Amino acid sequence: xxxxxxxxxxxxxxxxxxxxxxxxxxxxxxxxxxxxxxxxxxxxxxxxxxxxxxxxxxxxxxxxxxxxxxxxxxxxxxxxxxxxxxxxxxxxxxxxxxxxxxxxxxxxxxxxxxxxxxxxxxxxxxx
Numbered sequence: 176x177x178x179x180x181x182x183x184x185x186x187x188x189x190x191x192x193x194x195x196x197x198x199x200x201x202x203x204x205x206x207x208x209x210x211x212x213x214x215x216x217x218x219x220x221x222x223x224x225x226x227x228x229x230x231x232x233x234x235x236x237x238x239x240x241x242x243x244x245x246x247x248x249x250x251x252x253x254x255x256x257x258x259x260x261x262x263x264x265x266x267x268x269x270x271x272x273x274x275x276x277x278x279x280x281x282x283x284x285x286x287x288x289x290x291x292x293x294x295x296x297x298x299x300x301x302x
Contacts, residue, residue, distance in 0.1 A: 182286050183253035187260055190280065190288060193229070194245040197237055206230050210288045218276070218293030240274070242267050248275070256282045261296075273299045 186209070193205035206226050215224045221232045237243075243264050251260045257279060264274035275297040281290045 179253065180251075182282070183251045183258040186258060186280060186282055186286050186288060187247065187251050190278075190291075191245055191247065191262075194233055194236070196233070199230075199234075202230050202233060206233070208287075211283055214288050214290065216291045216293065218278075218291075219295055221293075236264075240264055246272075258282070273297070 189205070189209035193202065193209040196202040196205040203226070206229050210226065210229055213225055214229065215222075216229055216232060217223075223229055223232050243266050245262050246265050248261045248263050251258055253259070259277065259279045261277045262275065263272040265272045274295070276293055276295045278294070279292045280288050283289050
């Protein structure tokens with residue numbers, strides 16, 4: 176991995192802070208810390224831009240999976256302004272992980288996310 180490993184790890188840590196924020200004020204702050212003002216998130220189920228839409232997608236995930244948290248699986252790999260990593264959505268009570276995926280993020284010069292391309296590797300039926 177290149178010398179900027181800390182940059183990628185910090186960005187991914189802020190990304191998970193946002194995805195794991197439940198309270199509205201906490202979520203607003205976490206999204207603003209992780210993404211640029213016009214940052215995007217695209218996966219098979221969502222295509223959104225801007226802090227308000229990002230927060231709405233994250234809130235919807237918490238509504239669909241209450242008591243679950245997003246966790247990094249494996250390591251973060253990056254080069255230039257891009258990083259990739261895998262994750263699972265894990266139950267905080269029994270450690271079941273019904274959803275898993277991989278994301279590719281693009282960062283600005285300050286290390287904030289400008290875009291996320293998400294891939295869902297495991298999704299429960301009917302989700």
